[in-house]
Amino acid sequence: MSMCEFVAVTRPGYNSSELKKTVNSLNESYRGRITFLEIPALSISSTDIRHRVLSGQTIKYLVPSPVEEYILKFGLYSPDFNSIPEADAINARLHSVLTPKRYKHTQGVAEESAKLAKRYGADIKKAYTAGLLHDCAKCFTDGEKLKLCRAYGVELDDVLKAQPDLTHSFLGARIAEAEYGIRDKDILNAVAYHTTGRENMSLLEKIVFIADLIEPNRDYYKGLDKIRKLAYNNIDDAVISGLERTIEYNRERKRVIHPLGIKALEYLKEEKNEQH
Ligand SMILES: [Fe+2]
Numbered sequence: 686m687s688m689c690e691f692v693a694v695t696r697p698g699y700n701s702s703e704l705k706k707t708v709n710s711l712n713e714s715y716r717g718r719i720t721f722l723e724i725p726a727l728s729i730s731s732t733d734i735r736h737r738v739l740s741g742q743t744i745k746y747l748v749p750s751p752v753e754e755y756i757l758k759f760g761l762y763s764p765d766f767n768s769i770p771e772a773d774a775i776n777a778r779l780h781s782v783l784t785p786k787r788y789k790h791t792q793g794v795a796e797e798s799a800k801l802a803k804r805y806g807a808d809i810k811k812a813y814t815a816g817l818l819h820d821c822a823k824c825f826t827d828g829e830k831l832k833l834c835r836a837y838g839v840e841l842d843d844v845l846k847a848q849p850d851l852t853h854s855f856l857g858a859r860i861a862e863a864e865y866g867i868r869d870k871d872i873l874n875a876v877a878y879h880t881t882g883r884e885n886m887s888l889l890e891k892i893v894f895i896a897d898l899i900e901p902n903r904d905y906y907k908g909l910d911k912i913r914k915l916a917y918n919n920i921d922d923a924v925i926s927g928l929e930r931t932i933e934y935n936r937e938r939k940r941v942i943h944p945l946g947i948k949a950l951e952y953l954k955e956e957k958n959e960q961h
């Protein structure tokens with residue numbers, strides 16, 4: 686109020702005597718800053734616009750066309766929108782905390798996840814969001830990661846203590862929830878298990894796990910082409926291949942393999958055998 690001049694416009698059905706009362710109750714210095722404008726009764730309210738979008742009715746002529754395009758493009762006011770913050774806001778924040786290379790990788794994983802979601806009939810927006818956030822805790826040093834794990838209550842087993850970088854996925858899920866406002870459990874789990882996998886992964890978890898391994902900006906590694914091909918053919922085969930590759934890669938580097946990854950692999954192989 687101290688910075689702006691306000692123009693108050695009337696809405697259909699306003700009560701002029703109520704309005705006068707309200708205005709008169711305002712502090713003198715504020716009252717002088719408000720100009721009242723009576724406009725013809727055109728009933729446009731934001732609530733009405735939201736309801737129209739929600740129920741699939743047009744909002745043409747109720748908002749300027751760039752606003753209409755924006756609302757539709759970002760799926761604002763759609764039933765699941767309120768539970769997932771806008772990608773723009775997440776992106777801006779990630780851009781400021783990640784290295785340029787990591788940020789580019791993040792964009793690649795988000796887009797690949799969305800493509801995979803489309804292929805397998807998963808929720809595209811959830812896949813895109815999970816892809817964007819999967820490495821949101823990767824930017825911290827090992828020391829910071831361990832400290833944050835304690836602060837956020839991420840349980841540190843021996844494997845994680847020995848390899849603090851591995852905490853970035855579990856920690857990432859907590860940070861996605863607390864700092865990026867993600868409430869959707871499936872998205873949070875896809876972030877949490879994108880490195881190790883786990884038994885009985887959801888489709889979204891599999892999608893982000895694979896997208897992380899095959900996104901277009903990934904440096905070449907042995908087996909990449911095979912996983913890329915499998916990814917769009919049979920997601921389970923792709924995850925099996927991805928897990929085998931991750932386990933082999935870590936063995937070669939004499940790292941301890943996280944038991945979650947081994948269990949994830951056993952689970953998928955068993956499930957596959959049962960199908961045959
Ligand atoms: Fe990661």
Ligand SMILES: [Fe+2]
Binds near residue numbers: 794819820897
């Ligand atoms: Fe990643």
